[in-house]
Amino acid sequence: MTVPISAYLALSALLFVLGITGVLLRRNALVVFMSIELMLNAVNLTFVAFARQLLAIEGQLAVFFVVLVAAVEVVVGLAIIIAIFRARDTVDIDDVDLLRG
């Protein structure tokens, strides 16, 4: 039996909403970061599902790009988080509000 595409999309949407919720509600910077990864991978799932459905290779290609960019982003993001931790002894993003007007 084949799994219908709607199931993939539903799972993807679920993961994406979970990611958004995490970004918006969690205070730990690392968890926020992981939530962003969750959102990226939710999108990746959509890409792959449609690629399979439409028998098109471009979707899988896009996934590779996303994975690559996500890796780069993790490097930069973690470096920033470490720098903040060294400077302020915290990774709670609500404590990092230097841009408050």
Add this chain to the structure above:
Amino acid sequence: MALVLIVVLPLAGWLVNGMAGGRLPRPLVSVIGCGTVAASFVASAMAARHLAVPSDALTATLFTWIAAGDFTVSAGLLMDRLSALMALVVTGVGFLIHVYSIGYMADDSAYSRYFAYLNLFVGSMLLLVLGGNLLVLFVGWELVGLCSYLLIGFWFDRERAANAGRKAFVVNRIGDAGFLLGILLLATTTGTLQFDRLADAAGAMAPGLLTATTLLLFMGATGKSAQLPLYVWLPDAMEGPTPVSALIHAATMVTAGVYMIARLHPLFLRADFTLSVVAAVGAATAFFAATIALVEWDLKRVLAYSTISQLGYMFLAMGVLAMPAGVFHLTMHAFFKALLFLAAGSVMHATHGVVDMRRLGGLAGPLRWTALGFAIGALALAGIPPFAGFFSKDLILEHAYAAAQHGGSVALWLAGLLTAYVTAVYITRAAVLTFFAPAGQRDHPHEAPASMGGPMAILALLSFGGGWVGAHAAGAPLLRVLDRFFAIEPAAETLPGAPLTAISVAVGVFGIITGLLLYRRRREVTLGALGAFLARQWYVEALYDAAVVTPAKRLARFAADVVETRGIDGAVNGIAGLVGQAGVAMRRVQTGYVRNYAAAILAGTILILSYWLLRGP
């Protein structure tokens, strides 16, 4: 080339004394200042020798200044008999006054600045006189105005002097506005400003336009030559050093208006209405200023009003077509009025700056030579034969009388005659009060040094005997030259001659006797309400104050207090305040919490997506 040299020499003196004068020794500054003017005088005399025939003219074109389509103006010079005479007067009298200044300004700390300004003035005046077209003349005209401003306010640390300089500049500006309009009107209607082509151009002009043009040009003359109603700056100009008053505000610059009309006589001769205005303004000013001189206490201001009055005579002459007589009087006036001013300067030099005639007196003894010089100048001014002023003033009066007989107004002649009487009275008063009236104790006044006495002696000789160049008994060489230049019929035959001369001499003598009788014993002669009226200058200054100065000050106050602070500043500050308040309101958006920014991104994304969704395919 010689022409260019005449103008350039004093300007070179100005450059040297102006740039380096402070570091040069004073004798060298004096030599440069006087030497360049003397050289200019020699150059003028040598150039003038080439003008044997009346129609002769020397020209020099330096370059084309303006070329716009058919309209071209060249930076050119022109010397014909009129400008040669003027150049000789300017450089000759100018040189004498430069020499006089060596003694007069010896103690001044700004010695080199003074001589630099004086040289600049002579150069500018020569440019005015020798300009080959109206635009070059205008450049000189403005430059002498600048020099006048600089020299009136020479002692600028005195508030009165600084104010007087500004007043002269502003009042002249009013006249110059009209002058410039006249030049532009002439340029647009005839397409040329060259003097040598004016006669043809004037013939082609419509009468109305010609009248308008000449009236505008005359407006410039009333400013520069201190005629009604723009005379108010000249009495105040006496705040400057006395040699400056002699050179600029008596002998040369103030006669520029007369010269301009003489120079543009092809235009004015065709504009009958303008000529009648010129004559009327001249006669009115002559009488008006003479009456004020009658009650003025400041010796220099008496001479200033006298200058205004004598300039009125010159304009009267221009207006009744007696242009040779007007130029003749201009020349004679340069001699005797410069002499009077230099004598007044000598008095100030001896008394350490006293010019109030109530505090002067008894100087005939210690200042014997100065008193003699002043007396010669006064007799020339009063028109007593054989002094210089007699011949020229009498000639003007005769022409005015002749004009009345040919359909003109007899009022012009009467005003001239009455002015001659008043003139004799006021100059007698000034001489008596300054030199002969009993005076209180004072430290011993001393006669002027030779550098001041010499120029006065030469001017005294010229004031005594200079008039013969225009005396019909001596063949009137100057008048014959000028008659042909102006292409006016020699008027000697039509003039009334001896009877009228007798009248004007009698009027002068009578005036002197009146003055002696009135002021020989008494200092204060009250003329009652009339005296008060005259002392307030016929309320002209008050009228100007009420009509122009006060409203202008109010307007300035309004602009400063309301327009500037509330209008312009208000707009600028209002905009800045608006931006600031918007910033205060908007800063609340920036919470600094990452999740708020993330939520904003989410909201934005949802908005955009829903827009595309709702819009449909």
